[in-house]
Amino acid sequence: MNFIFDLDGTICFKGRPVTQHIMDTLKDLEQNGHQVIFASARPIRDLLPVIDHHFHSITLIGGNGSLISKGGKIIFSHAFSPVQLHAMERVIEAYKASYLIDGEWNYAYTGDPAHPLKSRVDPDGLAEEVKLEDLEQVVKILVLDSADQEQVASKAEKLGLRVHRHQGEGIVDISPPGIDKWSAIQEAGIKEKEYIAFGNDANDVEMFRHAKYAVMIGKHEELAHYADAAIPLDEACEEGIVAMLKDLAANTGRKGQREDVQA
Numbered sequence: 001m002n003f004i005f006d007l008d009g010t011i012c013f014k015g016r017p018v019t020q021h022i023m024d025t026l027k028d029l030e031q032n033g034h035q036v037i038f039a040s041a042r043p044i045r046d047l048l049p050v051i052d053h054h055f056h057s058i059t060l061i062g063g064n065g066s067l068i069s070k071g072g073k074i075i076f077s078h079a080f081s082p083v084q085l086h087a088m089e090r091v092i093e094a095y096k097a098s099y100l101i102d103g104e105w106n107y108a109y110t111g112d113p114a115h116p117l118k119s120r121v122d123p124d125g126l127a128e129e130v131k132l133e134d135l136e137q138v139v140k141i142l143v144l145d146s147a148d149q150e151q152v153a154s155k156a157e158k159l160g161l162r163v164h165r166h167q168g169e170g171i172v173d174i175s176p177p178g179i180d181k182w183s184a185i186q187e188a189g190i191k192e193k194e195y196i197a198f199g200n201d202a203n204d205v206e207m208f209r210h211a212k213y214a215v216m217i218g219k220h221e222e223l224a225h226y227a228d229a230a231i232p233l234d235e236a237c238e239e240g241i242v243a244m245l246k247d248l249a250a251n252t253g254r255k256g257q258r259e260d261v262q263a
């Protein structure tokens with residue numbers, strides 16, 4: 001069975017790496033014949049520092065589905081078209097927005113250096129911070145602050161772009177049309193009901209909708225509609241995740257033959 005994990009707010013917290021306890025449990029999944037995949041809003045560049053080096057060559061989905069890496073190389077990317085990018089540049093200018101804009105590897109940043117997100121951007125120095133016009137392709141736009149975040153989100157949606165509003169962060173997360181984690185899961189050759197998903201936020205909805213079994217970390221009203229189980233986001237969360245993984249692994253065959261998993 002394929003086990004697909006969101007990262008931030010799901011199995012790693014406050015920008016810290018996934019704990020060794022959870023990583024060891026994921027290695028046990030692999031040893032028992034299951035496949036582990038990470039699917040994050042982070043670009044591949046920022047996904048690598050929070051996971052064990054053991055997993056750097058597996059299938060990694062970044063940028064909410066706009067990037068896929070395998071064997072340590074980006075094998076798929078879906079960028080904004082020049083027309084879409086130019087339109088978003090006009091929106092950014094009109095609403096005096098600050099941003100983090102990602103290419104396949106490098107990035108452009110105009111936000112406050114003290115913004116909580118900045119410490120999670122390229123912490124290992126794997127990329128270069130460049131001007132927006134120097135990015136060959138743009139795969140994701142995070143609008144950190146603006147004169148009106150709701151209007152920025154609305155304008156992006158009217159352009160046909162994929163928009164996520166992150167709970168409690170005030171960030172508008174914009175991806176190219178038709179891009180989400182589920183689209184990337186399909187691109188990676190995995191079909192509906194062929195995976196178990198762990199997630200916590202709106203950008204996990206499509207991944208949950210098509211999963212065989214879905215586990216929500218914390219509480220998110222929209223995501224809860226598609227969750228089969230939930231683990232509270234409290235001091236016992238890590239142990240809850242490990243216990244859930246062991247239960248799922250024990251009750252799900254390598255190819256997902258059994259369906260007697262209990263929530």
